[in-house]
Amino acid sequence: MTAVPRPSPTAHLEQLVVPALDHVDLVTVRLPFVAPFGTSVHVWTVKDAMLMRLESGGATAWSECVSDPDPFYSYETNTTARHIIAEFLLPLVEPGITLGELETRFGHVRGHRMAKATIENALLILIAEQQGVPLHALLGRPAVPIPSGLSIGLQDSPDALLRIVDRAVERKYHRVKMKIKQGQDVAWVRAVRDRFPGLPLMVDANGDYTLDDAAHLAELDAFDLTMVEQPLSYTDIIEHATLQRSLKTPLCLDESIHTLADAAAAISIGACRIINIKQGRVGGLLESMRIAHHCAAHGVGVWSGGMDETGIGRAVNIHLQTAEGFTIPGDTAETANYFHEDVIDTPVVLRADGYIDVPPGPGIGPRVVADRLLKRTIHAERLR
Numbered sequence: 001m002t003a004v005p006r007p008s009p010t011a012h013l014e015q016l017v018v019p020a021l022d023h024v025d026l027v028t029v030r031l032p033f034v035a036p037f038g039t040s041v042h043v044w045t046v047k048d049a050m051l052m053r054l055e056s057g058g059a060t061a062w063s064e065c066v067s068d069p070d071p072f073y074s075y076e077t078n079t080t081a082r083h084i085i086a087e088f089l090l091p092l093v094e095p096g097i098t099l100g101e102l103e104t105r106f107g108h109v110r111g112h113r114m115a116k117a118t119i120e121n122a123l124l125i126l127i128a129e130q131q132g133v134p135l136h137a138l139l140g141r142p143a144v145p146i147p148s149g150l151s152i153g154l155q156d157s158p159d160a161l162l163r164i165v166d167r168a169v170e171r172k173y174h175r176v177k178m179k180i181k182q183g184q185d186v187a188w189v190r191a192v193r194d195r196f197p198g199l200p201l202m203v204d205a206n207g208d209y210t211l212d213d214a215a216h217l218a219e220l221d222a223f224d225l226t227m228v229e230q231p232l233s234y235t236d237i238i239e240h241a242t243l244q245r246s247l248k249t250p251l252c253l254d255e256s257i258h259t260l261a262d263a264a265a266a267i268s269i270g271a272c273r274i275i276n277i278k279q280g281r282v283g284g285l286l287e288s289m290r291i292a293h294h295c296a297a298h299g300v301g302v303w304s305g306g307m308d309e310t311g312i313g314r315a316v317n318i319h320l321q322t323a324e325g326f327t328i329p330g331d332t333a334e335t336a337n338y339f340h341e342d343v344i345d346t347p348v349v350l351r352a353d354g355y356i357d358v359p360p361g362p363g364i365g366p367r368v369v370a371d372r373l374l375k376r377t378i379h380a381e382r383l384r
Ligand SMILES: [Mg+2]
Pocket: 204, 206, 229, 230, 254, 255, 276, 305
């Protein structure tokens, strides 16, 4: 008996029509982090976020490009995204074509998915604003509370790490993710696990290891981690499959997955049992929903990662997590962990039970506060 094909989760979105755009602006804001965020590849102290603003017949929509100013997480930077958007993608955005047609046009530009996501998300948010519905409703999803997880950057000492985990447990975060790197792994995980035997705990290596470290990474099996995220190279899928066969702990892929095809390939060879979907990394909300749908059909868990976004990108991630397949608490944590003041109102807050409510109102929900935006703007230009 052949399996009944499952309906596409994005067919209704591909039919949406691109509205006529009166203006397109790019505004880059700089927000200092409450505390530096360190990974195995870099330490960030400020967030330089490139925001896109669309104006159409009195409606306004904001989206956020999740690239960094530097190419340390992804090859895309704010500068390359600006270049690709202005010179190649925006000229393809024509009123009256469908989002499906726009995706096909964007396919002619190789890669640069963060740049593509910036436009696709902005158009979806604009259409939601024009229809007067929240983004999750446009996506066809109900407003369900989102279980929140905290991602903790590399710390200077196990004591400093434990203090943050203490606070996360107190705040009822649904899981804790700690960054690891070579020389700062097994002993640090043991310190956390000894103090919190039942805590849902995972680690993220951001590609700091090689297959030669397989035996060392297998020591992590002792700590009942929910997953080890991206232990091997950001370009690899094959070696992760080899590593997964020697580990009891599920592997999760982040940097290696850019498309539904990547996800399907990784799953088919057993390279991971979980996928971290960052909507910007995979080109936007539509591809994110397709990947989550495919994962759900194959018993692979999905969660939404973060790029330390401002409230705009953070809200998009919250709406996305209402989609089918997002079964594992993600990295969307409350704004106060990152910024003293956001450019939007209301910031993301954590409920007493560790959930985050999907913001009400049309589009993403929260509104950009003009004077805060102006105060933080380091670059602005009108593209159209
Ligand atoms: Mg990661």
